[in-house]
Amino acid sequence: MSAFIKKIIRNRFMLLMILPGTIWFLIFAYLPMFGTVLAFKDFRISPDGFFASVFNSEWVSFKNFEYLFTTNDAYIITRNTILYNMAFIILGLVVAVGFAMLLNELLNKRLAKIYQTGMFLPHFLSWIIISYFAFTFLSVDKGTLNQIITFFGGDPVSWYSEGKYWPYILVFVGIWKGVGYNSVIYLAAITGIDKSYYEAAVIDGASKWKQARYITLPLLKPLMIILTILAIGGIFRSDFGLFYQLPKDSGALYPVTNVIDTFVYRGLVNMGDIGMSTAAGLYQSMVGLVLILLSNYIVRKIEKDHALF
Amino acid sequence: MPQYPTAGHDPAPQARSKRDYNAISPFWNVIFNIIIGVFAFSCIFPFLFVIMISLTDEQTLAMEGFSLWPSQFSTAAYSYIFQTGGELLSSFSLTLLITVLGTLINLTLVTTYAYALSRRSFEFRGFFSFVAFFTMLFSGGMVPGYIVMTQFLHLQNTIWSLILPLSLSAFSIIVMRTFFQTTVPDEIIESARIDGAGEFTTFVRIVLPVSLPGIATIGLFSSLGYWNDWFNALLYYNDPQKTPPLQYLLMQIEKNMDFLTQNAQNLGSFDAAAGIPTETVRMAMVVLATLPIIMAYPFFQRYFVQGLTVGSVKG
Numbered sequence: 001m002s003a004f005i006k007k008i009i010r011n012r013f014m015l016l017m018i019l020p021g022t023i024w025f026l027i028f029a030y031l032p033m034f035g036t037v038l039a040f041k042d043f044r045i046s047p048d049g050f051f052a053s054v055f056n057s058e059w060v061s062f063k064n065f066e067y068l069f070t071t072n073d074a075y076i077i078t079r080n081t082i083l084y085n086m087a088f089i090i091l092g093l094v095v096a097v098g099f100a101m102l103l104n105e106l107l108n109k110r111l112a113k114i115y116q117t118g119m120f121l122p123h124f125l126s127w128i129i130i131s132y133f134a135f136t137f138l139s140v141d142k143g144t145l146n147q148i149i150t151f152f153g154g155d156p157v158s159w160y161s162e163g164k165y166w167p168y169i170l171v172f173v174g175i176w177k178g179v180g181y182n183s184v185i186y187l188a189a190i191t192g193i194d195k196s197y198y199e200a201a202v203i204d205g206a207s208k209w210k211q212a213r214y215i216t217l218p219l220l221k222p223l224m225i226i227l228t229i230l231a232i233g234g235i236f237r238s239d240f241g242l243f244y245q246l247p248k249d250s251g252a253l254y255p256v257t258n259v260i261d262t263f264v265y266r267g268l269v270n271m272g273d274i275g276m277s278t279a280a281g282l283y284q285s286m287v288g289l290v291l292i293l294l295s296n297y298i299v300r301k302i303e304k305d306h307a308l309f
Numbered sequence: 310m311p312q313y314p315t316a317g318h319d320p321a322p323q324a325r326s327k328r329d330y331n332a333i334s335p336f337w338n339v340i341f342n343i344i345i346g347v348f349a350f351s352c353i354f355p356f357l358f359v360i361m362i363s364l365t366d367e368q369t370l371a372m373e374g375f376s377l378w379p380s381q382f383s384t385a386a387y388s389y390i391f392q393t394g395g396e397l398l399s400s401f402s403l404t405l406l407i408t409v410l411g412t413l414i415n416l417t418l419v420t421t422y423a424y425a426l427s428r429r430s431f432e433f434r435g436f437f438s439f440v441a442f443f444t445m446l447f448s449g450g451m452v453p454g455y456i457v458m459t460q461f462l463h464l465q466n467t468i469w470s471l472i473l474p475l476s477l478s479a480f481s482i483i484v485m486r487t488f489f490q491t492t493v494p495d496e497i498i499e500s501a502r503i504d505g506a507g508e509f510t511t512f513v514r515i516v517l518p519v520s521l522p523g524i525a526t527i528g529l530f531s532s533l534g535y536w537n538d539w540f541n542a543l544l545y546y547n548d549p550q551k552t553p554p555l556q557y558l559l560m561q562i563e564k565n566m567d568f569l570t571q572n573a574q575n576l577g578s579f580d581a582a583a584g585i586p587t588e589t590v591r592m593a594m595v596v597l598a599t600l601p602i603i604m605a606y607p608f609f610q611r612y613f614v615q616g617l618t619v620g621s622v623k624g
Contacts, residue, residue, distance in 0.1 A: 127539075129599055
């Protein structure tokens, strides 16, 4: 024990430096983790404060989960979350890598820089702003899309109440907002590739297409794998703003826009159902944890160097 | 055939020589330019569009709908905002305060934590790395976080509920730790030690100044996060009596224009309330809230790119 105390004394400055951050993690990350016991309780606020509320609430074992999974909601939110995220992972990867490779080939580097600046812009704007942008196109009476449709003799579409269009809108906007950010990462990786590979390939008579296929893509593979694992680990999480702000929280669209995050929020705020919302959140976190560990394990089996940990 | 640069008085062949042997053909260059150019334009177009709408005459807007070149321009929306814009102005200052204060707190927490993790001599590195990185794998979720904030800390409707949740993130720690490790070699710290500097002096006087680009990166990530945040306001800062932060204000006026009307009534101008250019005012508010970012971001984009590149390097 005294050895441990000596170790603490030896490291006291570093421990002191790391203390504020550790306190933050304890309160804002670890205390909520213990809060997940509420998923197994019937939460009642007690006048004696937070801990009393948690301890005095009655245990209901898996009632909250039962309630969650017997409703149709559990299926819909799980399906939506996974399908949207798969679209983002696959399309996002293809588009980002594609744009990065195109940007790298452009002859006029200044123009490429300007494009890149433009592509990066949506990343800097909040979902509120983006939802206003979307409204200028999708507004029923004033929107540009309906103007175009009526110009060609079609009937205006009530975008904010017709669910069938939203999978495409959400995927498009999600990719649109994120692709500049992601292609910068890949572009940085591409520019980091040793030029002599390409020189050697040219001497061997390789075309641009072959260089892309046999040099650029294989060298980008580790980065693509790491970012995809991270994305798969987060497949149960979604960008709350995209699914809540963009459709303007429109009830008619819930079947296609409700994801686990929005479901948890609505459960908390609209219904005040702390137990079930916590259960849904815990379900999300647990599956996310399992998925990230699993995908990391798989990558480790295939190629040890590419694994995250 | 590679062309070798000549004496240098003729820059054109020199510039070409670097890419000639392996450049795409002019035809494909045009195609690639069109593909990326169109996409890049689609990224800035909505903002230009919103500016044009905000400058449209309200009645023209009602008749013609949103259009890129309205038949009747008007700056009524802006003059309305600047006349009755007390709400917007106080919202602006609140957001600015949160952004500045939040970024300072964030930088303090991130740099101290990351510095300790970057020091090889720190014997609890492994443990504290785990403390930080485990939060990336598992989280309690929204509801327990909400309960901690409202029932345990009792911070609902204080500006701390907008600042504290964004004060630290494991991702920033990874970026910053990698930065410290690559730019501040142990030798510098050792020599400072030999010169008699204490740990704290070394950190403040030697390590931080050398790491300014990394700190700028994290600071920009953080300030943008604060400026754009609306989620914490939605959860914790929703007292109608209080001035909302900017993004939450935009959220409210998106839902209804009532509060602008109320604002006009507070000023005693009931007549004005009837003729508020509601639609264009909304868009003008969007423009005003976005303008600071639009103007600043070409300058800090470089740092973001740097930060992303550092962050994606496996640590």
